Amino acid sequence: MDSSTAPPPGNALLIVGPILVGTMLSYMLLGIGITQVYVYYMSFPNDKNLMKISVYGLFFMDILQTIAISSSAWSFLGAGWGRPENLHVTDWGFALIPFFAGVCSAAVQLFFAWRIYVLGVHMSSTKSFWVVICLIVGVSLAQAIAAIVTTIRWYFLNDILKIQRLFGAVTVWLAGSAVADVLITISMTYLINTARVKTRQPHFQGHARHTELLLSRLIRNTVETGAITAGAAVADLIFFLRFSNNGLHLAVAFGLSKLYTNTLYASLNTRASFARNDPKEPGPGAHHSATRSADIGDTFSHSTSGNRFIVSQSHSNPNVIYLNNQNQRPVLNKGHVHSSDRSSDDGQNMIPMVSIVKETFRD
Known part of the structure; x- marks a missing residue:
C-alpha cells in the first residue's frame, strides 16, 4: 500500500477532534467575554482604577490566549494536514495554554480571596478565618507556579508522546485550581448564609424579605460559578490522567482560562441588578x-x-x-x-x- 494513502493513527480523531472542539469553545467564550467587558465598561465607569486594570488586563490575556490556541489549531488542523508528525509535535501556542490558564485562574481566585477577606473581616475574628484566607492564597499561587513550570517544560519537550513527564506539574496545577475554587465557594457561601440567617432574627421578621432574597441570589451565583470552574478543572485533570495518550483533555484545557475570566466579568456585572427595585411581595405599608x-x-x-x-x-x-x-x-x-x-x-x-x-x- 502506498504510504501516502496509509490510514492515520488509531487515535488521530481523539487528538484533532478535541482540539477542534476546544478551539470552538474558546472562541465562544471569547465572544461572551467581549459582551461582558462591554457591559462592564458601560455600567461601571467609576470603579477603582485597580479594578479596571484587572478587568481589561484579563481581557487582554483572553485575546493573547485566543491567538495562541489559533496558532496551535492551525498547526494541527491546517498546516499539518496529511503530516502524521503534526499529530504529536506542537508549536509555541500549545505550550502557552497552561500559562494562560494558570495565571488567569490565579488572578480570579486572588480576587475572590480578597472578597472573602473584606466580607469576613466584619463578621469573623476567629483564627480559622485567617487560615482559610491564607490557604486559598497559597493554593492559588502554587497552582499558578505549577502551570508556569508546565509551560516551560513543555516548550522544550514539544511532543505529545512525552506528556507523561509532566504528570506532577499538571496534577498540582489542575488539582490546586479545583481545590482553590472549592474553598472559595464554601467560604463565600458560609459568610453570605450567616448574614442571611441574621435577617431572620425576631426584630427583623417581615422587614427584610428583599435582603434575604438578595443574599439567596448571591449564594446561588457563588455556588454556580464555583461549580463551573472547579468542575472544568477536575474534568481536565481526569481526562489528562486517564487518557494521556490522546487529546481529550484539550477540549477543556483550551477554554479553561476564559471560564475563569468570564466568571470574574459576570460576578462584577451582577452589581448592576442588585440596586434595582424589586416590588414583588411588598409588605403592608412597605x-x-x-x-x-x-x-x-x-x-x-x-x-x-x-x-x-x-x-x-x-x-x-x-x-x-x-x-x-x-x-x-x-x-x-x-x-x-x-x-x-x-x-x-x-x-x-x-x-x-x-x-x-x-x-x-x-x-
Whole structure:
C-alpha cells in the first residue's frame, strides 16, 4: 500500500477532534467575554482604577490566549494536514495554554480571596478565618507556579508522546485550581448564609424579605460559578490522567482560562441588578426606592412600619444593611450610616446585617 494513502493513527480523531472542539469553545467564550467587558465598561465607569486594570488586563490575556490556541489549531488542523508528525509535535501556542490558564485562574481566585477577606473581616475574628484566607492564597499561587513550570517544560519537550513527564506539574496545577475554587465557594457561601440567617432574627421578621432574597441570589451565583470552574478543572485533570495518550483533555484545557475570566466579568456585572427595585411581595405599608448618586453610589431602601433598611453601595464603605428605628434619622456621610440621635440601645437598633463588599468597587 502506498504510504501516502496509509490510514492515520488509531487515535488521530481523539487528538484533532478535541482540539477542534476546544478551539470552538474558546472562541465562544471569547465572544461572551467581549459582551461582558462591554457591559462592564458601560455600567461601571467609576470603579477603582485597580479594578479596571484587572478587568481589561484579563481581557487582554483572553485575546493573547485566543491567538495562541489559533496558532496551535492551525498547526494541527491546517498546516499539518496529511503530516502524521503534526499529530504529536506542537508549536509555541500549545505550550502557552497552561500559562494562560494558570495565571488567569490565579488572578480570579486572588480576587475572590480578597472578597472573602473584606466580607469576613466584619463578621469573623476567629483564627480559622485567617487560615482559610491564607490557604486559598497559597493554593492559588502554587497552582499558578505549577502551570508556569508546565509551560516551560513543555516548550522544550514539544511532543505529545512525552506528556507523561509532566504528570506532577499538571496534577498540582489542575488539582490546586479545583481545590482553590472549592474553598472559595464554601467560604463565600458560609459568610453570605450567616448574614442571611441574621435577617431572620425576631426584630427583623417581615422587614427584610428583599435582603434575604438578595443574599439567596448571591449564594446561588457563588455556588454556580464555583461549580463551573472547579468542575472544568477536575474534568481536565481526569481526562489528562486517564487518557494521556490522546487529546481529550484539550477540549477543556483550551477554554479553561476564559471560564475563569468570564466568571470574574459576570460576578462584577451582577452589581448592576442588585440596586434595582424589586416590588414583588411588598409588605403592608412597605415603600421601596432605588437611587443612584455620584457621591454615595447605589442605595436601596425598604421602609415598613417606621423601620428602615438601607443597602448602600458607597465609594468608601461596603454595602451595609442597617435597621433604624422611627426616632432615628439616617445620615450618609462618606459612605457611612450615622444616627442623628443615638441612644444606649444603638447596638440593637443598628445591627449590620451583611457587608456585601464584594459588590462595591468605586473610589
